[in-house]
Amino acid sequence: MSDTQHFVEIRHARKNYGYIEVLKDISLNVERGQIVAIIGPSGSGKSTLLRAINDLDPLTEGEVWLDGVQVNKKLPHRQYEKHINQMREHVGMVFQHFNLFPHLTVRENVTMAPKLLKGISNEDANKLAEEQLAHVGLLDRIDYYPSRLSGGQKQRCAIARALAMKPKLMLFDEATSALDPELVEEVNLVMKKLAEEHMTMIIVTHEMDFAASVCDRVLFMDQGYVVEEGPPEVVFKNPKEERTRAFLRKHLGGAK
Amino acid sequence: MGLDFSVVPAWMDTILLGVLWTIAITVTAALLSFVGGILLAVIALYAPWIVRQPFRFFAWLFMGTPLLLQLFLIYFGLIQIGIDLPAFVAGFIGLGLHFAVYNSELIQTAIIAVDTGQMEAARTLGLSRTQALRKVVVPQAVRDVIPPIGNNMIALLKDSALVSVIGVTELTLSAQLAIGRTYRPFEFYLVAAVCYYVINLGMEAVLRRIERRIALSR
Ligand SMILES: Nc1ncnc2c1ncn2[C@@H]1O[C@H](COP(=O)(O)OP(=O)(O)OP(=O)(O)O)[C@@H](O)[C@H]1O
Ligand SMILES: [Mg+2]
Numbered sequence: 001m002s003d004t005q006h007f008v009e010i011r012h013a014r015k016n017y018g019y020i021e022v023l024k025d026i027s028l029n030v031e032r033g034q035i036v037a038i039i040g041p042s043g044s045g046k047s048t049l050l051r052a053i054n055d056l057d058p059l060t061e062g063e064v065w066l067d068g069v070q071v072n073k074k075l076p077h078r079q080y081e082k083h084i085n086q087m088r089e090h091v092g093m094v095f096q097h098f099n100l101f102p103h104l105t106v107r108e109n110v111t112m113a114p115k116l117l118k119g120i121s122n123e124d125a126n127k128l129a130e131e132q133l134a135h136v137g138l139l140d141r142i143d144y145y146p147s148r149l150s151g152g153q154k155q156r157c158a159i160a161r162a163l164a165m166k167p168k169l170m171l172f173d174e175a176t177s178a179l180d181p182e183l184v185e186e187v188n189l190v191m192k193k194l195a196e197e198h199m200t201m202i203i204v205t206h207e208m209d210f211a212a213s214v215c216d217r218v219l220f221m222d223q224g225y226v227v228e229e230g231p232p233e234v235v236f237k238n239p240k241e242e243r244t245r246a247f248l249r250k251h252l253g254g255a256k
Numbered sequence: 257m258g259l260d261f262s263v264v265p266a267w268m269d270t271i272l273l274g275v276l277w278t279i280a281i282t283v284t285a286a287l288l289s290f291v292g293g294i295l296l297a298v299i300a301l302y303a304p305w306i307v308r309q310p311f312r313f314f315a316w317l318f319m320g321t322p323l324l325l326q327l328f329l330i331y332f333g334l335i336q337i338g339i340d341l342p343a344f345v346a347g348f349i350g351l352g353l354h355f356a357v358y359n360s361e362l363i364q365t366a367i368i369a370v371d372t373g374q375m376e377a378a379r380t381l382g383l384s385r386t387q388a389l390r391k392v393v394v395p396q397a398v399r400d401v402i403p404p405i406g407n408n409m410i411a412l413l414k415d416s417a418l419v420s421v422i423g424v425t426e427l428t429l430s431a432q433l434a435i436g437r438t439y440r441p442f443e444f445y446l447v448a449a450v451c452y453y454v455i456n457l458g459m460e461a462v463l464r465r466i467e468r469r470i471a472l473s474r
Pocket of ligand 2: 046047048173
């Protein structure tokens, strides 16, 4: 039952907080394996758009589709809860402030959701944890509590936690913004690795260099609109819109 | 008539049995107050209005009236409606629920203080709200209030003496029995005091162990 052609499809998304319109009729398609960066000034609605995709911030109007299924379809409350929990299993999310579970070890952070939601055995859970943590280069910290990790290690753990659910889509909301500059690269490397493995990703970022080097498409948002979108070569080097140019003048650390 | 502790050894069995009952009622009531406190906190914060109201009345009853009255109500009052509880059971329920209400206040505050990002991260992984509360939010909240809950449990130990009035032969009542036969109140109350003190030390040692374990994960 698929009446979408695109892997992720956002149709006429609107979001209001009271009288304030934060998203103004945004439509966006993402194909399987594509990597899309969302850039734009603070308060432009980047996080709100990202969080609408897994319904963490529900849209006021509009539709979100993932792989042929409407994420925010109208259902009675209980059914909707079941539906959205299932949808979220397929959508990994990484937050600026990691949001690791501090009362659980790195291993338990990674295995908690798969054990609870997929009922996998302890043995399989341990294998999964080792596999995912090796993937992000954190195997040697598997029995640490998050409080004893550096920021970069925390974020890599958070990525492993999301990947352990085997998501179809990964959402990153300024995954490196809270990190000390010298720790940014280790997280970027993990994201690049995911890109090479053709993970579909939507990445909100302030790092223009990273966006330029990893992403297939860049969206520039301002005041609730997608002002401009296109391949990074075009958006970064030859932006059509004056607002994009103004933003890039301020933020471009020299993306080539 | 000076102090004469020579009568004490003959009553040591009674006293030690009293110690055991005191420990038994303290531990069972503490467990009830802990589990009950968590449930009451979750109900107070998340249950629909219609469920919350009776529990608010319940909380008011247990916080606003003397524990002694609550014990009488449970032990003597319930008989009238056909519920005849053994004294120990009535005592442990009364003490447990009383302190459950106090624990619940602590846990509620702690739940509210848990960063909203925790709930978001859990929901993002696909957990339901109930699962997120159970696995992520409540464990952290409880962890944060272990020290004040520990203080409540020390208070519970001391208040367990009140169940003597409904006939549970715990430490205080055992001392009174000995006094009734020997007319040596000072000696036996002193012995009881020392026993409470030792149990107290034991509880504090257990609490410190728990707190140390928690500290490892911070
Ligand atoms: N819960 C809320 N209630 C009211 N307004 C909100 C709420 N959340 C966000 N907003 C507003 O919505 C607008 C968009 O916020 P959003 O967080 O999506 O911006 P952003 O592009 O992610 O910004 P930043 O780069 O600072 O993270 C802002 O003006 C913000 O103040
Ligand atoms: Mg944001």
